[in-house]
Amino acid sequence: MSNIIASANLANGLRTEFADTYMAIRNRQADSRLAKVMDLGVGATNRNHTFGYFDAAPHAEHWPRGSSIASDGNKAKSFDVSVYNWGRRVPWHMDDRADDQTGTLFDSAKGAGNSFALLPERFFFDLLLSTTTTLPGLPTAGDGVALFSATNGDGGARFGITGGNIITGGGVLNLSDILTDYYATMARYRGMQDGKGQPLFSNDILDAGVTIICGAHLEHVMEQAFIQKMQAAGMSATGAQSGTIVAGASQSNLSQDANRPVDIWPTSRIAASNDDWFVFLNGVPTPPTFLLDREGIVEQTSLMGDQSAGDHTKTTGEEFIQWHSRQGAGVAGEPFGAIQVNN
């Protein structure tokens, strides 16, 4: 079933100038920004893995002369991530491949194999949006909760700050809303603690810039906020920042003046009805998510002229090409390098 329907390309004299209409579109590769937010180099040797790490080590404490030294430790945590099988077969009748007047049936079908390169990006957006559109299930982070959460698995404030890595946004109506929430995320990052009472991040991490992921419908306001050099956000009569756009009241771009690199990643993978946006620190040593790669893509074909053609092909004349791989994805330890602005 689901054979390629080739009828429209079988007519004699068919012109082929536009035979590559879809093949020429390079939409079957992951976005280049994915590597900033997802570690793509974690291999697997089995169908599921348990990853472990230690909490932050304790810090120094006053040792009164003449008393015994205070001691403290840190505990181990672990989390599980599964590998899943992925596959796709594209079948067609051998006559259709031979008679296809564009001569592209086979190459066109191969686009399905190229699509496996999109899997990591699809995994990532499941983790980001807490959906199971691609992944059958979502693993939790090392602290026992999802990628974004106000509390950790013990019910405490995640990363030592109220709200954890979720911020209640002020909306997306105009750029001042965006900038206010952006600086709220930076304040949240600066307020995160390492579990032992000390700030989690150093300035070199916080100043290395961020990647903002948002719905395609927010591209306009995001570029206004972070790319537009002279902003039209007005000021109130007292000079306070106002969301009202006032002609002639342009000012320079704050985030650029402050030399805060922002890479905007608008995507249709976030629905137009979803005004949430996500701020990822570029400088964290480990991206907040990772791909767990057990087995790379394997391509198999069953063509009538090949000695290796399968019995189904020899019996029915139905040829096919298929691919399979084994991959999973998870949250890398604890995702303190990612904040959701919840609108």
Added chain:
Amino acid sequence: MADLGAAVQHVTRNRAGRSSLPIANTVTLYEGALLGIEGGYLNHWADGAADVFAGVCLGPSVGIAAAAAMLGNTSATPVPEASFDDSGVTLMHLDSVGGTPTQAKVGDIVYSTSSNTDDMSLTAVTTTDNPIGWMSRWRSATDLDVTLFTPSEFLAYVGT
């Protein structure tokens, strides 16, 4: 006749889930349509009393020119035929099966009043409706799988 008294060499073909039959006169079939066998010819599945559920249309077989419609013509030579999947294939990710699909209904019989998979339902419209398969996976009410009957399974179920 009597029992065989000597070996007979049969001509056979394997059951591979692919078959071809002549298309009913003036009927146009489309790839992906649910098909029935009516009066010996391939036709749109219409759930007639004597119809046999055949499977899913795959495409033209014989007697149909390149890029031409799959139009039945019982006067032509050869009579145009269409190939169909009679393997009992599972149709995946169906989004408009009636009868309020739920996880609890996995395993329930599925009916259809036409060749359009959008007309599938877990509920028979009339008491004489014939089943064409069963719901084999439920992800949501708008994302489920239906495993179709083979013609043999259909006949065994219906008992005709």
